[in-house]
Amino acid sequence: MVRPMKPEDREAVLDIVRATGMFTAIEIQCAEEQIDIFLGQPGQQDYSLVVAENDKGQVVGYMSYGPTPLAEGAYDIYWMAVAPGVQGRGHGRKLVSWLEDRVKDWGGRLILIETSSQPKYERTRRFYLSLEYREVARIPDFYKPGDDRITYAKYLESKERN
Ligand SMILES: CC(C)(COP(=O)(O)OP(=O)(O)OC[C@H]1O[C@@H](n2cnc3c(N)ncnc32)[C@H](O)[C@@H]1OP(=O)(O)O)[C@@H](O)C(=O)NCCC(=O)NCCS
Numbered sequence: 001m002v003r004p005m006k007p008e009d010r011e012a013v014l015d016i017v018r019a020t021g022m023f024t025a026i027e028i029q030c031a032e033e034q035i036d037i038f039l040g041q042p043g044q045q046d047y048s049l050v051v052a053e054n055d056k057g058q059v060v061g062y063m064s065y066g067p068t069p070l071a072e073g074a075y076d077i078y079w080m081a082v083a084p085g086v087q088g089r090g091h092g093r094k095l096v097s098w099l100e101d102r103v104k105d106w107g108g109r110l111i112l113i114e115t116s117s118q119p120k121y122e123r124t125r126r127f128y129l130s131l132e133y134r135e136v137a138r139i140p141d142f143y144k145p146g147d148d149r150i151t152y153a154k155y156l157e158s159k160e161r162n
Helices: 007-019 025-040 091-105 119-130
Strands: 002-004 048-053 059-067 074-082 110-116 134-144 147-155
Touching (some): 007 025, 007 059, 025 059, 048 091, 059 091, 091 110, 119 147
Antiparallel strands (some): 002 048
């Protein structure tokens, strides 16, 4: 099940972010800031966070997303992570599919995800490709020399346009 994040999920989500071993201290701080904006500023619309629960109601993953500034019908997935012990079991796919369904409901048309070209993100890149996201842009040496920023995109058929 995918549902909006609640204040009581905060530590579970941060534990997952840390446990992936993928993120630097600054990246973890950035993830934490998004969590606190979402939980602490109910009126804001820039960042939304959802969690994935397993059959026992435990939080096993999360995703943050929001409308892409100045673009019509476009949404960014800013961050996502699934607990290392349960990766590869479909939780990530469920989170992304959930957002695709919502974006279609809202008449949106495009979802964007950025990631790094570092070898440690190989599995993450394959994950996006397997969900039919395609590389549409790459900025060489963006994060640091030898570390490109890759943008993946998926254009959706909105329900309203069908
Ligand atoms: C990337 C991540 C969120 C994916 O979540 P997940 O729950 O492990 O992924 P899923 O089990 O839903 O995989 C969905 C599909 O991706 C593909 N996939 C997943 N892992 C794969 C792998 N190691 N090799 C090839 N394809 C893979 C599969 O095709 C899978 O399809 P299936 O469900 O038909 O088997 C998760 O692995 C993660 O938290 N990684 C570390 C943090 C990270 O990189 N976050 C993203 C950057 S912000």
